Amino acid sequence: MAYLVLARKHRPKNFNEMVGQEHVVQALANALGTQRLHHAYLFTGTRGVGKTTVSRILAKSLNCQGPDGNGGITATPCGVCQACRDIDSGRFVDYTELDAASNRGVDEVQQLLEQAVYKPVQGRFKVFMIDEVHMLTNTAFNAMLKTLEEPPEYLKFVLATTDPQKVPVTVLSRCLQFNLRPMAPETILEHLTHVLSGEGVPAETSSLRLLARAARGSMRDALSLTDQAIAYGNGELTETGVRQMLGSVDRGHVFRLIDALAQGDGKTVVEISEGLRRDGLSAASTLEEMTSVLQSMAVLQAVPGRAAALDPADAEAAEMARLAAGMAPEETQLLYSLCLHGRGELGLAPDEYAALTMVLLRPLAFKPTGTAEKKTLNEAAPAVRRLNSEAAVPPPPAPAPSPVPPPREPELPVQEPDPTPEPVREPVEEPPAHMAADLDEAPPPPGQRLRVLDAPQARPSAASDTNATARVQAMPLRVQGTAGMRDIPQAAASAPIEPSEEGDFWYATVSSMVSQELIGALTRELALQSQLVGRDEDQWLLRVERESLGQSGSRDKLANALSAIGHSVKIAIEIGAVGDSPARRNKLAAEARQRAAEEAIHGDPLVQAMMRDFDARIVPGSLRPV
Known part of the structure; x- marks a missing residue:
């Protein structure tokens, strides 16, 4: 049997298995339970957060027949009836998925809408799912507006997009919109632990934490990276192997950099930067990790009680708490801003490591006021x-100054x-x-004199x-x-x-x-x-x-x-x-020379004669001493 990737093998089959989207699950479950069903739904969110998964679960909930064949609309599809199995395998005749990225013209939309006049063949509802709907042309949107507004009672529209800003307002007004949020690294970490436990794959928690951060809120990306890490580590996940696979910078380097910047140690900063060059680690990844650490430090500084709630087993959290206690909040904010804007400068420099060194040295040149x-x-x-x-020694008589x-x-x-x-x-x-x-x-008492050294006779x-x-x-x-x-x-x-x-x-x-x-x-x-x-x-x-x-x-x-x-x-x-x-x-010498020059001009007989005979005037500010 062919190997099934983790992202497909562990795709949720019902709402209870959905992770990180409780606000969407609760709204849909309540609507299904009370039979208050809308005719068009729009799911938005970044890649890999569950838009297609939610649409398939919704289609199963609408068409589930129950294990005994007598079921109705439910928020908990059985998963064993013919409709549930066919939708999971993509063979259900009344569930149609259209990829708008490759079928974006008005002809493809008209072919889809021609099927709307026919009642469902097997299921209770026809469900049209249009993925990446923002890729449709304006004429295609216009062609579906009337049907989208007043479809037959047996037809449901489910639209999904990663860019809702490009969807016309006329379409948005006809749909119930649900925004699926990016998932927190802690949520992804917990789910990866559960998945790998079921797969029987040994994994270090620190390696899963790296994968959760690298996924950037996408559960599908996290599972795909986990598949890659399992292959790279030959069946096991270690922090060293995952870090090498991702090419990410060890946070130990980041902690040393921040510590050196807090101490004003420019030599250590340059040495670490050269070490990153030798190891071939990404300069952009270095600044990205620094901004992440500095953001956590700023939160710890603003909310001191948050440090007590950190996981004691997380060594990185303890190190961030130590750095947050040793750096002033204003320095943390300044360093975060410089690192964040420094990422945009890497592509402008001929050598990204030279640009990285300049970004890291910049906080030393702009220390907050008060340090000097x-x-x-x-x-x-x-x-x-x-x-x-x-001061207590009696002063000797000082000689008269020459x-x-x-x-x-x-x-x-x-x-x-x-x-x-x-x-x-x-x-x-x-x-x-x-x-x-x-x-x-x-301080010495007022009026107390200090001992004076003997003045030189000839300086x-x-x-x-x-x-x-x-x-x-x-x-x-x-x-x-x-x-x-x-x-x-x-x-x-x-x-x-x-x-x-x-x-x-x-x-x-x-x-x-x-x-x-x-x-x-x-x-x-x-x-x-x-x-x-x-x-x-x-x-x-x-x-x-x-x-x-x-x-x-x-x-x-x-x-x-x-x-x-x-x-x-x-x-x-x-x-x-x-x-x-x-x-x-x-300044005083220049003013004296200027006054002397003006007096010399005003006292000159020739100038006085010209002023008397020809009504001449001296332009103010035009005189300059030679």
Whole structure:
């Protein structure tokens, strides 16, 4: 006897055997039980969810004669009478199935409707089942409209389609529509376990879970994949064999990727991506598995009590619960969105694995706000603790500072202030309670002075000697408060700058780095817009007004540029009002040059004569200093 595939062998024969479509089964069973029968039914849904199966069961229910031949319309067909057996085998003369995908013209529909005038030969009702009805032409639909609206009392129409949007509204209005839903992986898993138990095929639960996910809501696809897996595994189903057959990515790789992204470990992310390339695993499958895991993690984060209801035997569920507890909800949402949209980018790149690596590295470049600030505070903690411990030592008398000649004004780009001024927030001198706890130290009492190193007698110029390092005066490092979490508006450009030794030193240092082209883009913006607040032998503290300037990448590049000119220090960032920055000095210098140029033009005798004799006017904004 020829082998019968599982999808056909285990096709439900009655409503009780239907899986995952309880809402349709209940409505049809109640209608059959009360004899409230409609003349046309429309079943919609994706492939493999039971549209044809429901239509055949409905035809048997309408024509079942019972084991003794005296049965009537019933919701539980016997399956042993002549009508039930003929419908199951496809030989019942009063049950006609028409495939509209290959018989979509008006001629085929007219041939079908010509049979409607004849009463049933064997059964109680004639049943016309039209599969993929949306494939019919407009003329074919029009030809069947009148018969579909008022058929003979012995005729029932059953229509099935995977795309109800293409069915004309005139047809939809004449039918009772039932939407068969895609089945949940848990429902498919339970049914596969039951089927394989009856077949006597040994199977690991993890392998069946993979098949249930790969079926994507279709029970027929799940049974077909199970047939293939049985052949691949030579009569048994194992997780390794099913994973190799499907070509799916082991979720162990996915868990490692998510864990590395949560820790900000770019090296591990790249290594796993290269491993996927070597193993020949699909990049699209990797992102698909990641989105599935991240969706489960987001649910666990939104509903914490759901973790307690997970199956203890499911190791993947326990791992997802661990990752959900270790990742912030906003990071989970960001990573899910990037992975979901990254699947569409794989086909645009010449190498899908290179595109996969870029998608995986993107979350590291767009970390949620607050990560860089916390890292900065952690880096600044040792210096703050050291300075606080040294505060108790009486300070030695500091020598008078030597006069510093005003630095030359290099041609730096002029930075315009923010167009929408807001009230300037005063910088917070003492860390708040929650940050003081992170630093494990109490803030120094107000008015306490820190020990100052001996100032050098002659400080070499950073622009002339790039290898010289100067011992600079130690100043207290300050930690930003809660007010620094938002961008602080830049001070008014017209406000005067109070000259200071730190401002002159930082201006000369930034000028040197710009002239030597050691910094560019965001790093140059950070240097120009920042104010040097404090210097120690191994760490400098800069203050900026916009939190976006203090990214870790720009801070590291600035530290490398300072090391290139002889200052091997770490950079710490605080948010606050900036009073003296290279950008403000350039701005004031440019305004001074502009005023001098305007005064020179207005004071020129020739210009005054032209204005007096010819009524000449100077166009506002047209003067530029040379």
